[in-house]
Structures are given as C-alpha cells and as structure tokens.
Amino acid sequence: MDNTSFHIPVLKADSVQQLITDENGIYIDATLGYGGHTREILDSTSKKARIYGIDKDIDAIEFNTNELSDEKRFTLRHGCFSSLHEYAKTWNIYGAVNGILFDLGVSSVHLDDGDRGFSFTKDAPLDMRFNRLEGKTVSDYLNKLSEKEIERILRVYGQEKFSKRIARNIIKYREKNRITNTLELVDIINKSVLVNDKHKHNATRSFQALRIFINKELDVLKDVLEKSFDVLAPKGRLVLITYHSLEERVIKDFLIYTDQYLSAPRKMPIKKDFMEKMFNLIKKIKPSDEEIEINPRSRSAKINVLEKQS
Numbered sequence: 001m002d003n004t005s006f007h008i009p010v011l012k013a014d015s016v017q018q019l020i021t022d023e024n025g026i027y028i029d030a031t032l033g034y035g036g037h038t039r040e041i042l043d044s045t046s047k048k049a050r051i052y053g054i055d056k057d058i059d060a061i062e063f064n065t066n067e068l069s070d071e072k073r074f075t076l077r078h079g080c081f082s083s084l085h086e087y088a089k090t091w092n093i094y095g096a097v098n099g100i101l102f103d104l105g106v107s108s109v110h111l112d113d114g115d116r117g118f119s120f121t122k123d124a125p126l127d128m129r130f131n132r133l134e135g136k137t138v139s140d141y142l143n144k145l146s147e148k149e150i151e152r153i154l155r156v157y158g159q160e161k162f163s164k165r166i167a168r169n170i171i172k173y174r175e176k177n178r179i180t181n182t183l184e185l186v187d188i189i190n191k192s193v194l195v196n197d198k199h200k201h202n203a204t205r206s207f208q209a210l211r212i213f214i215n216k217e218l219d220v221l222k223d224v225l226e227k228s229f230d231v232l233a234p235k236g237r238l239v240l241i242t243y244h245s246l247e248e249r250v251i252k253d254f255l256i257y258t259d260q261y262l263s264a265p266r267k268m269p270i271k272k273d274f275m276e277k278m279f280n281l282i283k284k285i286k287p288s289d290e291e292i293e294i295n296p297r298s299r300s301a302k303i304n305v306l307e308k309q310s
C-alpha cells in the first residue's frame with residue numbers, strides 16, 4: 001500500500017519556511033511520519049545541510065528507510081523524541097542544530113490504517129500505540145484501570161462531559177466481556193452520551209483522550225521542550241504544529257514557567273529558583289481558508305515558532 005497517497009502534510013510550506021534559517025544548516029524532524037515535511041526540508045536546503053528524522057512508529061521508519069535510502073544528507077532513528085538530546089549526542093550535533101520540527105499527534109495514515117485502532121470508524125483491535133513494539137494497548141488499560149481513573153482520563157485528556165457515564169458503562173461491560181475492539185468501545189460511548197454533538201462523532205473526545213494517555217503525549221512534549229534547548233545552536237528554532245488546546249497549554253505553561261517576568265507576580269521580588277528564560281515565541285500561524293479546504297485536517301492546527309534565547 002502506498003501510504004503517502006492519503007497524506008497531505010499540514011501547514012508544510014509555512015512550517016518549513018519558519019524552520020530554515022540557514023540553507024546549509026542542521027535540522028531535525030522529530031515526528032517524521034511519512035516524510036512530507038522532511039521532503040520539503042530537503043528541497044529547501046543546500047547539499048551541505050544535514051537532516052535527521054525521528055519517529056516512534058516502526059511502520060513510518062520502514063517506509064522512510066526505503067523512500068529516503070538515496071538521500072545522503074538524511075539520517076533516520078526509531079524512537080521517542082523525548083530522547084532527542086541523546087540522539088543528538090550520538091549524531092555529534094548537540095548544540096549545533098538550527099531547527100527542530102514537531103508535527104504533533106496522530107497522522108492521517110494512522111487513522112486510515114484499519115489495524116491500529118486510532119479510528120472510531122474502523123473495526124480494529126483497540127491498540128493506539130505509536131510504538132507498537134512496546135508498552136500496553138488501550139485495550140489492556142481499559143480492562144484493568146479503575147472506574148475513577150478511566151473517568152479522569154476521559155475528562156482531563158478529552159474534556160468529555162459524559163466521562164462519568166462512559167467510565168461506569170465500561171466497568172459494567174467489563175463484568176461480562178473483555179473490551180478488545182474499537183467498535184465495542186464506540187458502542188459503549190454511544191449508549192453513554194446523552195446529547196449528540198452535530199459536528200463531532202460521540203467517540204471523538206474519548207478516542208483522543210485514550211490516545212494521549214497511552215502515548216504520554218503531553219508528558220513527552222513537556223519534557224522535550226526543556227531538553228531541546230541545549231540541542232539547539234544559538235538562535236535555533238523549535239517549530240511546533242499543534243492540533244488541540246492541551247498541546248497549546250503545555251507550550252504556554254512552559255513559556256511562562258521559564259520566564260521569570262511572566263511567572264512572577266508584578267512588583268514582587270523574583271525568586272532565585274525560577275528557571276532561566278529559554279525561548280521567545282516569535283510567531284504563531286494559523287492555516288488559511290484555502291489550506292483548510294484542501295486539507296480539512298489542518299482546521300485545528302497552529303504553528304508555534306520558538307527561538308532560543310541566546
């Protein structure tokens with residue numbers, strides 16, 4: 001199957017334009033996926049440039065191993081971007097990187113793939129791991145966690161109004177059956193949600209919540225923002241494409257936490273233990289109406305451009 005034929009990279013031109021400040025530079029695509037942004041980075045840089053790609057998903061890595069095998073400027077790594085500082089050391093580029101791109105979350109290829117369990121419209125094993133070589137699946141968690149914990153996950157990561165009813169019905173279902181498939185969960189959710197949203201499938205929020213939870217998406221994002229600082233060269237950039245308010249919140253909180261003038265109440269003495277300012281938010285970009293029309297997945301996307309404070 002040609003996976004890329006389904007995939008239109010989100011905000012490709014804008015994000016890569018913000019990323020590249022030196023055409024001979026060193027760049028990392030921390031969420032390589034099916035290589036849409038990386039192709040654009042390769043096309044926008046010189047022969048001297050070096051590009052490094054990371055992805056948690058072994059399918060994406062295998063695809064790019066073939067696709068980019070002739071590209072001498074490109075190096076590939078299977079793993080989590082929260083280990084980016086370690087990879088940068090082994091690549092000998094620690095402190096020398098001009099820009100790091102993060103196109104967060106799930107790819108359209110994941111959603112289209114009937115086996116991965118990311119989509120509530122396809123009957124599949126309830127998995128949702130980006131890295132299917134390690135860790136537990138959504139099914140493993142849903143069959144084990146307490147009602148209280150399931151409720152918390154759906155409320156915190158999905159902002160689901162009916163989290164209590166869904167959690168209670170999951171526990172009830174579990175008394176007789178194991179929950180193993182996406183459509184079993186969709187059925188439980190449909191029976192629990194009292195008011196249907198005209199614009200969203202009833203399962204949208206719960207699927208988002210469970211995906212964020214099992215892949216620890218917000219924790220690794222928080223972690224990598226801090227770790228990226230030393231990986232970057234002076235004035236190096238982080239370009240982050242986000243898709244929902246929870247990712248936006250992590251970035252905002254990080255900027256506040258690392259800027260004593262934003263953190264400290266006005267006119268109060270600044271405490272010594274505030275972290276040093278790391279980045280300036282230099283630009284925020286939203287998709288144009290035209291882009292949303294061509295690529296509906298970009299509807300909720302935003303680019304945050306952070307520049308290393310030197």
Ligand SMILES: C[S@@+](CC[C@H](N)C(=O)[O-])C[C@H]1O[C@@H](n2cnc3c(N)ncnc32)[C@H](O)[C@@H]1O
Nearest residue numbers: 009031033034035036037055056057080081107
């Ligand atoms: C939105 S897609 C990226 C699509 C890519 N920009 C393209 O044009 O094909 C996000 C990708 O990031 C990967 N991913 C998500 N979290 C990750 C993490 N913590 N570390 C490494 N890769 C991650 C997913 O497996 C997925 O392939």
